Amino acid sequence: MFRFGAILAGGLVLSACDGPLSALQPEGPAARGIGTLWWIMLVAGTAIFLAVAAVLVLAFVRPAWLRRFGGTRLILWGGLVVPLVVLAGLVTAAFALGERVLVVRQDEALRIEAMARRWSWHFRYPGGHETVDLLHLPAGRDVDIVLTSEDVIHGFWVPRLGGKLDAIPGHTNIIRLRADRPGTYGGVCAEYCGIGHAPMRFSVEAHEPEAFARAVGLPPDEAGGMAADGEGGR
Amino acid sequence: MRPRSLLLLGAGFTVWAVAFVALYAMLSVGCRFGWHEVALDMAGGLSLQRLQLIAIFLVHLAAGAAVVVVLRLWKDRGFLYPLAYFAAIAALGASVFSFAGVFFLSTCQ
Incomplete structure (x- = not known):
């Protein structure tokens, strides 16, 4: 019963990715760029979520491992370095894409x-x-x-x-x-x-x-x- | 704890927020008045639009730096003061990170 429900729910969710208004089916360069950025953000967001979840699970299951890593180092890397690197990448991608989507310094159309x-x-x-x-x-x-x-x-x-x-x-x-x-x-x-x-x-x-x-x-x-x-x- | 120290926690990011609103507003005003098409020879060919945005950015950067300097002097006054100091440093970094685009991004269509 649970499996049936999961398949049904998954199917419903995925069916929303289709259709005449789906940004996930780009048919032009501008939409393709936006779609690419969306996929990058999805993958990066999922990776961050999994990493945070892993640290949280470790805190319950293997607190000694985290203690050995050190509280300060955890905050420095998890709270500063990794988010900065991820954000810098996303901002760079968004800026570059924004410049391409804007109609400036381009040929007449x-x-x-x-x-x-x-x-x-x-x-x-x-x-x-x-x-x-x-x-x-x-x-x-x-x-x-x-x-x-x-x-x-x-x-x-x-x-x-x-x-x-x-x-x-x-x-x-x-x-x-x-x-x-x-x-x-x-x-x-x-x-x-x-x-x-x-x-x-x-x-x-x-x-x-x-x-x-x-x-x-x-x-x-x-x-x-x-x-x-x-x-x-x- | 004096109430002022609690307000100081947000001092750095208040400067950031004011810069955000000022840049956003003046970007639109400049585009409307066509300032991006006014090239200034005395500024090395920079447009009036970019020049005013850079000026707003630098003024707020100076204000953010002033907040950092003041809070650095007050760092030892109590528990919230060093927090306010580090928050102001973060706000200054955030200003550079999010507003440095005024130097190179397209401003108007």
Whole structure:
């Protein structure tokens, strides 16, 4: 009975790792970087937990071993040196990743404007075409999503493609996304914005270049050469 | 135990917290006003944004160091004083560790 329950619980937990909103199934460089950092933190966190648990068990089972190691040395290593090394590694990884995710000193990319309002997402493409709660992307290309809001602060998040960024009234934020291959991904509002926050979702469809041009009403020959003519200022 | 010694326990990390709030606020203010695009020749081409962040960082570093110096003088006054002294040293180290990014990280989009 216990084994059955454990398998059921484990299955339930693991099933949460799948699906259109799973950050553990990255489909783009930004999300992959975040996923890597998540795995590093999981492994490091597990190792720290096991080490602390081991010391705790030793304190009960073999107190003499700890005494021989010395109280001061235990505090110095366990409380200072090891946490500092672990934290320094994590901070370095996070800084390096943050620099890559931010859109600075990088090439121009296709720009799509995203306007959030309670409680829907409005996307506008270079040719002027607009969609609601559905974002079309060309697969395999960098796209800058120029975010802003009409009313309150919202949060733009496509977990399988990249990190979160706030959509703020009167201000534009830019997040760079790239979908490695065509497919449909989920997006959510990641900043509480009122009674309609939870259902404020949108879909992201990544297409081949020709299909993307068709979807947003652009002539097919323009699909390849519209990198720099997006609208919206930085 | 005088009440002041209890407050002193948090002195170092109060400086750290003030630095955190000041850097966070001025980072956003600077980005909004476009200070990252203002290059200052007299500062070797540094942007106004980076210069003001570095200035805030250094002012708080000096304040944290002053707290350490004062608490070092008071170290022998009672049980909590040496603890406050070591906490202030930890806060100074934490300031360098968490805020040194003002020298090299990107500030605005």
